Amino acid sequence: MCFSGGMGGMEHDSVKLANRLSDSFEVVLFCKQGSFIQELARRYSGNFLCEGVSFSSTAFSIAMLVRVRQLLRKRGIGNVIFFGASELKTLHFAFLGFDLNIIVRHGTTKSKSKNDWLHRLVYSQVNYHVALSRHLLKNVRKIVPPTKGVKYRIIFPSFEFADVRPEPKADCRELVITHVGRIAPAKGQLDAVCACGALADAGIDFRLNLLGGVEGENTEREIQQAIEHRGLGDKVSLRGHVKYVSDVLAASDIFLFPSYGEGMANAFIEALHFGLPCLAYNNTVFPEFIDMGFHLTLAEDRDIDDLSAKLLFIVRNIDEEKERAGANIGLATDYFNIEREKVSWADILV
Numbered sequence: 001m002c003f004s005g006g007m008g009g010m011e012h013d014s015v016k017l018a019n020r021l022s023d024s025f026e027v028v029l030f031c032k033q034g035s036f037i038q039e040l041a042r043r044y045s046g047n048f049l050c051e052g053v054s055f056s057s058t059a060f061s062i063a064m065l066v067r068v069r070q071l072l073r074k075r076g077i078g079n080v081i082f083f084g085a086s087e088l089k090t091l092h093f094a095f096l097g098f099d100l101n102i103i104v105r106h107g108t109t110k111s112k113s114k115n116d117w118l119h120r121l122v123y124s125q126v127n128y129h130v131a132l133s134r135h136l137l138k139n140v141r142k143i144v145p146p147t148k149g150v151k152y153r154i155i156f157p158s159f160e161f162a163d164v165r166p167e168p169k170a171d172c173r174e175l176v177i178t179h180v181g182r183i184a185p186a187k188g189q190l191d192a193v194c195a196c197g198a199l200a201d202a203g204i205d206f207r208l209n210l211l212g213g214v215e216g217e218n219t220e221r222e223i224q225q226a227i228e229h230r231g232l233g234d235k236v237s238l239r240g241h242v243k244y245v246s247d248v249l250a251a252s253d254i255f256l257f258p259s260y261g262e263g264m265a266n267a268f269i270e271a272l273h274f275g276l277p278c279l280a281y282n283n284t285v286f287p288e289f290i291d292m293g294f295h296l297t298l299a300e301d302r303d304i305d306d307l308s309a310k311l312l313f314i315v316r317n318i319d320e321e322k323e324r325a326g327a328n329i330g331l332a333t334d335y336f337n338i339e340r341e342k343v344s345w346a347d348i349l350v
Helices: 009-021 036-044 062-075 088-095 117-122 134-143 189-201 217-229 245-250 266-273 286-291 304-316 318-325 328-335 338-346
Strands: 028-032 049-053 079-083 101-106 128-131 151-154 175-180 206-211 236-240 254-257 278-281 297-299
Touching: 009 028, 009 036, 009 079, 009 266, 009 338, 028 036, 028 062, 036 049, 049 062, 062 088, 079 088, 088 117, 101 134, 128 134, 134 151, 175 189, 175 245, 175 266, 189 206, 189 217, 189 254, 189 304, 206 245, 217 236, 245 266, 254 266, 254 304, 266 278, 266 286, 266 328, 278 304, 286 297, 297 304, 304 318
Parallel strands: 028 049, 079 101, 101 128, 128 151, 175 206, 175 254, 206 236, 254 278, 278 297
Antiparallel strands: none
16 A cells, blocks of 8 residues: 655555565555556556555545545455555554554654654554664654554565666766756755765866656755856756666766665665665665675765765776775675565565
């Protein structure tokens, strides 16, 4: 179940997991009627069922409650994997009276405590909390009330990685730096532009690709103003949604991702698999990648001066950084393996 109307990583992940599990289970994906998720699910038509639910409020919806109960009964559902948070207030009542194995999958960092009577009620039926990283699991234990008998798991997402890197790039052309993420506050595009200003100051030829749809018009305006202020109009491209992100990553030299906080960023994992030197802030999940053995560079959290210095270092040592990052390809294939993810989920499904 994922009732989000967005177009980000969580929405992609819900469809991807439904398809993964359909190899071994009869899967029904519950989503918002007319949503991006429903459209995305059509690509896998025949692998699993998709049921759209119409509702107007995520805080509490009688329409969602009634329709979900109808579908649970109609489809004979035994396991529920829920992506999200807000709709649980409604779903708690939709689940009453059914014998369900309820799993909440956590992919984003939460900041506001849920340890009040309402959330203790809402989470009281949950059997498992599944997080995508150690950071997220720690966050869940801190924010979400521990209910009776609940269990916790970490399950890494998996990827069907594209073929790694085409022909070696010519040394004479500009360096291509890429950021992937929706244009929204705290996703890091503004910091990336500011850091790339240091490259321009040093006389380094580069291009910065910013991939992702716009979810914050004010943020897009700030980014455009920063580009103009630094005179980077011919160096930075806001390319919007790109159908095949892997093609852009394959043509890139550096992945620059100064996000203020991620649970487990899909694009970052893909960049690691492509053997790209990756630069991020030292926050949330990113130190875990180093603990896992990946080579990447971390700047002090939200310190643009340090981010600029680290980016300049990578550029000036690009051949060595690419060689060291090459070892990430095999690690990513191992950690984010499809069969590993399917076995981990099957272990907690009934």
